[in-house]
Each structure stands twice: as C-alpha cells, then as structure tokens.
Amino acid sequence: MSQGGGATLPLGKLKVDDAHRTTLFTRYTPDDWYRSTLVSFQESNTSRHNSERLRVDTSRLIQDKYQQIRKTQVDTTQNLGERVNDIAFWKSEITHELDEMIGETNALTDLKRRLERALTETEAPLQEVDGILCCQERMRRHLDMAIAQLASDRAAQHELERDLSDKQTAFRIDDKCQHLRNTSEGVSYFRGVEKVDATVSVPESWAKFTDDNVLRSQSERAASAKMRDDIENLLIVTANEMWNQFNKILQEIFQTEMTIESIRKAIKEKSAFLKVAQTRLDERTRRPNIELCRDIAQLRLVNEVYEVDDTIQVLQQRLRDSEDTMQSLVHTKATLENELAIKANTLYIDQEKCMSMRKSYPNTLRLSHRKAHMEDTSICGQQPEAPLHRARAQLPATMLLLLLGILFLHVAVLVLLFVSTIVSVSAGGQG
Template sequence: MRAFQGAHAQVGAPELDTGLNGRRHEDVRTNGADSTDQRLWKPQMAKLLQSPPKFLRSEWAIANKNQYHKAEAQRSKSERLVSESQRLVDEIEKSTRKSQSDVNKKIEQRLEEVRFWKKELDDKLEQLVYETEDLLAYQTRLEKALESLKEPMHITQTCLAYREKRIGIDLVHDEVDEELMKEDEIMQGVKSLLTRTLEETSEQIRLNRSAKYSLEKDLRDKFVALTIDDICFSLNNNSPNIKFSENVVRVEPNSVSLEDWLEFSNTNVEKADKQRNNSLMLKALVDRVLSQTASDQRKQCDVVDTAFKNGLKETKDARDKLAAHLAKSHLLGQMRCEQEVDEEIGCFVLVTLCTGVMEEIASQEKNITVLEKAILDQEGPAKVAHTRLENRTHRPNVELCRDVAQYRLIKEVHEITNNVARLKETLAQAQVELKGLNRRQLALQEEIQVKENTIYIDEVLCMHMRKSIPPRDGDSQGQWAGGLRPDAVC
C-alpha cells in the first residue's frame, strides 16, 4: 500500500511542475505577450487527457499473497471444526443417556417426597376443620351475648337522660348518677370486650379458613404434581406421546427452589398447627369473658338499684325537712309560736306555708296603699304652707318682717318635707319586702315542683323501667340468656 502511494506520488509530480510552469507562464502573460498565452494553454489540456494511474509490480504480488493466506486459514479452520463435531456427538450421546437415567431416579424420589407431605397435609386439614366448626358455635354465643346487652344499656342510658331532666338544685351529681355512669361504663366495657372477643373469634375463623384454603390448595397442587410426575416417570425414548415443545427449557417466573418448596409445605403445616392451638386458647378465653361480664353486670345492677332506693329516701327526707323548717319559720314570724313542727309534715305543710305567704303579700300590698295615701294626704298641708310663705313675701317695705309666724311657717314646711321623706322611705322598704315575699312564694312553689319532679323521675320512671332488665347469668332458670348450651358457664 505504501508502494502504491509512492507510485501515485511519482505520477502526480509532473502535475506539480506543470502547475509551477503555469504560474511562470502567467507571470509572462502579465507582461502582455500573446505567444506566451498559447504555450500556457497546451500543458493544461494535456493534464485533462491523461490515462488512469497503474499499479506497481510489487503491489500486484502483495495482493495475490494475501489471497493465498486467507484461503489456507479458512481450510484449516474447517478441518478443526469437523474433528471437534465428531468428538462432541460422542460426548453428548453418552451424557444424554446418563442424564436420562439420573432424571428417572430423581423423579422417583420426588414422588415419594410429595406423597409424604400430602399425607401430612391431609391430617392437619382434618384437625383444622373440626376446630373451625367449634369456633363457629362460640361466635354465635358471643353474638347473642352482645344482642342481649342492648336492652340493659338502653335502660341505663335512658335513666341517665331522665335524671338530666331534674331541675334546680336537685340536678346534683349524686350517688345514683355515679353508679348509673359506672354501670354504663361497665356495660360499655363489656360491649367493647365482647366486640373485641367476637372480632378475635371472627379473625381466628378467618385465619383457620385461610390455613384450610392453603392446605387444600397445596393438596390439590400436590395431587396434580403427583399425576404429572407419574406420567413423566413412565416416559422413555420409544413412548408414542413424546414431542418437541417450544422454549421448553425456560425458567418460569413463578418457579421456586427445592428449599422454598420444602419451606412452603412446612409453613402450611406449622400454620395449621398454630391456628389450631390458637383456637383452643380462644375458646377458653370466650368462656371466661362471658362468665365474668355477666357477673359484673349483675353486681352493678344490684348496686344501682340500691342507690336508687337510698336516693329516693334521701330526697323525700330533704323535702319533708325543708317543708317543716319553712313552716316553723312562718309560724314563728307570723304567730310568734315556739312549738316544734313534726318532721313528717309532708307536702301539705308547704302548700299551707305558701298560703300564709300569699296572705302576707296581700297585707303588705295593703300597707303600701296606706303609705301611698299618707304621702298624698301631705300634699294639702304642704301646699297651704308654701302658699302662705309665698304670699307673705309680698308685704311692703318694713312690713316684710321675719316675725314669729314667718319662722313657724318655715318650720312647718321642713316638718312636712321630712315626714314625706320618711313615708317614702317606708314605702320603698315595703315595696322591697313585697318583692321579697313574691320571690319567696315563687321559690317555695318551684321547690315543691323540683322535689316532686325528682321523685317522679327516680321512682316512677327509672325504678319502674329497671325492673324490666333481662337477667343473664345466675338467674333462677340456671340458663344463660345469650348462650347456646344450657350447661355453659355463661
């Protein structure tokens, strides 16, 4: 190639010289010689009419030698490939026979292993089905226990709502309120506990069914695998149903290793055992929960009933003592009587007291009328005194004397003014007292309504309604209202 380039360079050399000569001829032409222009044109035309360049002898020899070497290399490579192919055929035939024999043994071992795990799964499935059926019965017991809790909760909350309708000072947070709220809290806790236990039972049933589904699916898969491997184990090179398949050696994306397969089967067995043990513990828990909640409800119900009885007695005593005290005060104020008043006077004494207050109101109103009339009666004398003083101011000259009559008239005006002021002060006190009597009358009437309203709420509404609370555990029938089994603890 370098020789070819050198030859090409030699051929091109005259062209370079021609170019130089051309530049010389061009310089001559600038001097204005026509003959020089003709000599310059002839070399340029010769350049355009030249023949293609030729290769050198050395270049030709090198090209042929390259072709010989390439042909020899290709022939040697082909001979080596033929020899290697024969050796490979013999090796693969031997390896194929060995591999097929080894595969048959592995499939046989695999069949035995799958049959073992299938037997384990069958046993666990039978045990799990039995525990799940038992848990369904416990689930029903919990549902009935929750249903039987609705009525007591409604009664307790209704009692609390009724007692919120107490009025005045009787709207007190007493022992009954505390025990009712505690009862509601207990029943809310019982409801929460039963609901949580029911949820745990439902969840355990779901877990059991999930484990059962896993076992059944694993069993179905193992049955199919056994069928397929049995067919595979029976195949040989002369079997009529063998054929080629496309991309048969592909690795399935959902395939697993042998360790994963063993772990999967063992996990299903352990999961079934775990759920079975959890079911046994949960059944014992349900029995304890139902028994304890029923006992707590019954005890608190008795406490609330006792608190109602004590509260009613206390309210009636307070009403009667207040009536007796007010009646005694009235008798001392109006009659100046010091005798004792019986503590068991009752509501009639309060009504009598109200009647006395009303009489006192009428008396005070009459007193106010008298005072107002007395004030009006002072207007005449006051006008006379004022007129006299005004007239005496018109006396002429020295007759305008501050005599005894003048001083007495001035004193009379002051006396009348002071008397009217005293009457007005007394009138104001009487009006204040009248307002106090009116307020006291209203207070007594309201107090009667407050006490009677409280007694009506506790005795008529609440106590009567609480008698309808249905019993649970420990009733006279010896049965549990929310259970399925007559011999159950709850």
C-alpha cells in the first residue's frame, strides 16, 4: 500500500497486470528471436562465403583469361615470326634467282651485240662470197631467236622483281606486327577489322606462286644459256668458214695469177703466128703483074690472119676478165684479212680484257671464298697468286694462230707468184 494519501495496489495485482501487458504486446518468443538470429547469421555467413568464392573464382578467371590471352598473343607472335622466316626464305630464293637472271640477261645481251656486229661486218663487204651466205642466214635466225629469248628473260625478271617487291613489303609489315607489344606506340582500336577478309591466297597457293616464278626463271635461264652456247658455236663456225674462204680465196688468187700468165703466154704465142701470117701476106703483095693471084694460099693466109686476130682479141678479153676477177679476189682477200683481224681482236678483248675485268670484280660469294683463301695462305706463310696479271701477260692462242696463218699464207702466195713469174720469163726467153 502506498502512502501520502494515494491509493496503493497490492503486489500480486501488479505482477498480474505486467504479465497481461507482456502477453498482449510481444509478437515473438525468445525461440523465435534465437532462430531469427541464427538464420540471419547463417545467411550472412553464406553470403560471405559466396562472395569470397566469387571473388576467388573471379580472380582465378582473370588470371586464367590473362594467361590464355597472353598465350594466344605469344602464339600469334610466334606465327608471325614463322611467317617472317618464310618470307625471308623466299626473298633469299628470289634474290638469288634474280641475280642469276640479271647476269644471264646481260651475258645474252652482250653476245647479241657481238652477233649483230659479226652480221654487220660480214653482210656488206662479203655478199659475193657464197660460202658465208649460209652462215649469215643462220646468224639472222639466231639473232631473232636471241631477241625473243631476251624478251622472255626480261618478262621472267619482271615477275621476280614484282614478287620480290611484294615480299619486301609483306616482310616489313609482318616484322612490325611481330614486334608490336601492349606498350608499343601506335596501338589502337580498329572496330570491325576482324570481320574484314581481304586475303587472296592460302599458304599453299602463296608458296606455289613464288615457286612457279622461280621455276619459270630457271627454265628461261637454261634456254638462254643454251642460246648463248648456240650463238658461240655459230660464231666459231662463221670464223672457221671465213678462214676456209680466206684459204680458198688465196688459192683462187694463185690459180687466177697462173691463168693470167697462161693467157699472156698464149697471146704472145698467137702474136708470133699473126706476125708470120701478116708477113707472108705483105711479101705476097710484092708479086709482079699477073702473079698477084687470089689463090687458095692467099685465101688461107687472109683467113689465118682473121682467125689469129680473133683469137688474140678473145684472149685479151679473157685477160681483162681475169684481171678484173683478180682485183675482186684481192679486194675480198683484204676484206677477209680485215675481218679475221677484227675477230682476233674481239677474241682478245673478250677473253683477256673483259674476262679479266669480270674476275677483278667478283661477287660476294667469290669475295668470301677469296678472303678465306687469302687468310689460309697468310697463315701458311704463302703469298696469294695473281692470275689476273698472268692472264694479261699472255696472248690468246687463237689470235696468234690466226696471225701466223695469215703471214704463212702471204709468204706462200708471194713465193708461188715469184716462181711462176720466173718460169714464164724463162719460157718466153727460150721462145
């Protein structure tokens, strides 16, 4: 009970009211609270575990994808490197074949010029020599064939040069792509570039294209080399034919000289017959009176004079023809001598001057071999030989043979002419 005039409630009554109030206003029991708290804890723990697992999986995914992309980039870089090596290999093949083709084209061009000079030299002054006409016709045919072969060589060379230019551009691009890194300058986005397919070949057709160009060039080079051999043989045959014609001309000159001497001797002999016949006629004109008879002897003497005179005229005409032929033969001989001298000089220039110059400027491979040889000889204490100076100090055997042959034939002709002149003079003195 309370004091101070206020009403007081009994203690039992107060406890009953609190219990009723709790019963009226509490929605969950302690068990509910515990279960709710436990569920919240479990959900929190599950969320934390899920988040942790997601975080770990995401980190692992990032690492895996990074490694995968990095491996893909490394493989792509390796593929680009292999592609660069393939391009470098075919570049080397094309460069080697192109150098060989350029050398072959230059060699055939030089030989074509020699053939043109030989045809020009033998065409104008030697048209009357029948033995060289066949060689001239063959030279014209080979000249046309050489021009056509040069066109084929240049076409193959052009294809090689174009292929080499494309290879150089592709090599530069792929080499740049191979060395691109994530930190390189110039790296940017190019949206949709992976959807553009501008390729026109596959590795098989790409390699076959270059291989076909190289094979075509090799085939044309082989044909060009055979053409050069044929032209060289033709020039040798022409030179031999000119030499044979020169010998025939010398022999014909000797025979013509003998014929001229025989004609002169015959004219001299016929002149004696003419003088006798004319002397007889002149003496018979002094017969007196009726003795000037036109008898058979008179008629025979007149006919004899006409016959001998006609014979002398024919022989003199034949002598003039023989002398004209002799002049033509001498002119042809001089022309052939000049041609043989030119051929000998050409051989000397080609074999000694040009070949020596080519040997003095070797290619890179020959330079490397020569350097290695010089190093070996220097190690052994020997001095390298000088083939260039020895070659320049020697005259070509062909030129010497030609000059000696010309001198020998000149001497033989002079001796024969001298002997024939002495014989004719002695025979005339005895007559």
